[in-house]
Amino acid sequence: MTINCKGKLIDLSSPKVMGILNITPDSFYDGGIHKNETAILKHVESMLNDGATFIDIGAYSSRPNADHVSESEELQRILPIIHAVLKEFPKTLISIDTFRSKIAKQCVEAGAALINDISAGKLDDNMLQTVANLHVPYIMMHMKGTPQTMQQHANYNNIAKDILFYFSERIAAAKALGIVDMVIDPGFGFAKTIEQNYELLNHLELFKMIEKPLLVGISRKSMIYKTLETTANEALNGTTVLNTVALQKGASILRVHDVKEAMETIKLVEALKR
Known part of the structure; x- marks a missing residue:
């Protein structure tokens, strides 16, 4: 199971890690901590050294009830960081966390390798055609509504089947x-209650039938810290425990804030399988 990133085949039959780089002031965990280019590059270097295959850059917070950000502001936040990262670390496979086709197009033209869309094309009618034209891998996530309204849509007949x-x-x-090249992400925390998140994780093996690489992003989310009352x-x-599960x-990519620990988790689970 491979995806083609800028002419390089990435084998996802052995799981990979996607390191999160939020350049938003209001993300739920790391919002605003990377305050300048030097701090950002230092964090990227650390994630690459720890074993990240992908760096996922987001400039629009998708946490529940997040503030709306204009296209121009999203672009002003993200383009300089792409240029800076690729200047310092030219071989970096950058994933762009956006649901807007114009942002996706300009970021790929600036050197990004894949698009990570929380809406699977449902928030921008031009997204799927844009990705097709760009010939880059596409991560499509499950969500209902928008980041501002999604928690009002946590209703399912059978969550895994739906x-x-x-x-x-x-x-x-x-x-x-x-x-x-497509990767699916069930969207933990997006239009789902804590109980629904655990039900989904409990039936995650069902997604193997789709025969696409599976990305899981549960790093430090409320399904963990609210359950642990922390x-x-x-x-x-808690993130490490659920990443192990x-x-x-069947997860192929772990999207995480803590790359070193995720790499260790993969190494141990792979040893267990052998």
Whole structure:
């Protein structure tokens, strides 16, 4: 199971880590901590040295009830960082966390390698065609509504089956336009209650039937820290526990804040499988 990133085949049959780089002031865990280019590059270097295959850059916070950000502001935040990262670390495979086709296009033209869309094309009618034209891998996530309204839409008949149906429809739409490399993300925390998140994780192996790489992003989320009655800052151990479960159930990519610990988790789970 491979995806083609800038002419390089990435083998996802052995799980990989995607390091999170939020350049937003209001992300739930690390909002505003990377205050300048020097701090950002130091963090990227650390994630790459710890073993990250991808660096996922986001300039629009998608936490529940997040502030709306204009396209121009999102672009002003993200383009200089792409240029700076690639100047310092030219081989970096940058993923762009955006649901806007104009942002996706300009970021890929600036050197980004793949697009990570929380809406699977549902918040921008031009996104799927844009990705098809760009010939980059596409991560499509499950969400209902928008980041501002999603928690009002946490209603399902059967959460795993409903999301499987959602992906079958979105993958068909993407294939029809010529998108080849796709990764699916069930969207933990997006239009889902804490209980629904655990039900989804408990049935994660069902997503193998889609035969696409599976990305799991549960790093330091409220499903962990609220269950443990703690905070996002104290949720690393819980993240590792649930990432272990996700790997055992077929996750191909772990999207995390803490790359070193995720790499160790993968190494141990792979040893267990052997």
